[in-house]
Amino acid sequence: MSLRIALLGLLTAAGPSSGYDLTKLFESSINNAWQARHSQIYPELNKMAAEGLVTVEEAGPRGRKTYEITEEGSAELRAWMLDEQPARMHRSEAALRAFLLPTIEPHEAVALLREQAEVHAAKLAKLEDIRARRSENSAWRKPTFGRYALDLGIRQTRLLRDWAEETAAEIERSAGQG
Amino acid sequence: MSLRIALLGLLTAAGPSSGYDLTKLFESSINNAWQARHSQIYPELNKMAAEGLVTVEEAGPRGRKTYEITEEGSAELRAWMLDEQPARMHRSEAALRAFLLPTIEPHEAVALLREQAEVHAAKLAKLEDIRARRSENSAWRKPTFGRYALDLGIRQTRLLRDWAEETAAEIERSAGQG
């Protein structure tokens, strides 16, 4: 379901797009929240077209197909947004690693965390750069699009960086004592 | 792969356990990072036993089977932990909703965010309570187990609460003007 919702959302945010466009949008915009390959996106778009959630226009240069969201599609997206869903699924390999940190040696954990902190710091810089340039290059119809998610992404990345740094320092401290 | 890693991690952290135990541990400990039902856990444990990553002891009261991690299983876990994996997968319906916030009316978005903030606040209280009582009831072999992940979970939950509150306020402000 979430893939479908993400696609409807991107079609709302960016306007009529091809599967190829959407695949790239997935990587560049919503990647922090959800991922999908073209091999999943193309069939899903066709299923959605068959169900009337989007329309297809087959006219482009290299067999390019342009999909556009329908009223029915917008209704589906809206229903999902307003629906009470107490069970929100969340999977994160980074958090899994955090849990499993005590399974390796303290000095290894410290090295790993320091490395992670650097990765997060680099990502943070990239996201902040995107935010700074937001007004120019955005493919969005409304300027608010992506804004809240970007803000959330920046905060989360900063949190991960700080957590990694502080946890590394803490492990180092306690390993030095014990 | 991640399911397998999570199971190996839990077997390391909690010692020999049954599939039933592990299913409950999934819910209570690692849930913030990964989820799995017993219908996925039981077959995976049997596959891991066949591959020599865990041993099985069929002796318990109600057909209970006890699984224990082997050297080979520990090596697999260790390899995963130390392995450089630049692509860490992350999926979150909450973040997806954040992205799609501008697809609904501002007043709806505000209501949704306020609701979410409350949910996160409640979860935060629960997690902080768990942290406060940690020393007593923990099933872990080492006291550090779950500690780092719990800390991360608390920070992330607090972040979501704050983000929801502040974003609600911001939307309210700009909707009032515009």
Add this chain to the structure above:
DNA sequence: CAGATCATGTAAATTGTTACATGATTCT
């Protein structure tokens, strides 16, 4: 014209969810 990029698809395998199915043991 060669290499990059655009553009779409399918097949097979893996992973994850929901639903069905069963029986033992403990608690009240």
Add this chain to the structure above:
DNA sequence: AGAATCATGTAACAATTTACATGATCTG
């Protein structure tokens, strides 16, 4: 004895990944 909990499993379906496959168009 009946309800709750312990305990394990399978089957069907849905979602996701990896790999295979193809061809058009643009760029240098």
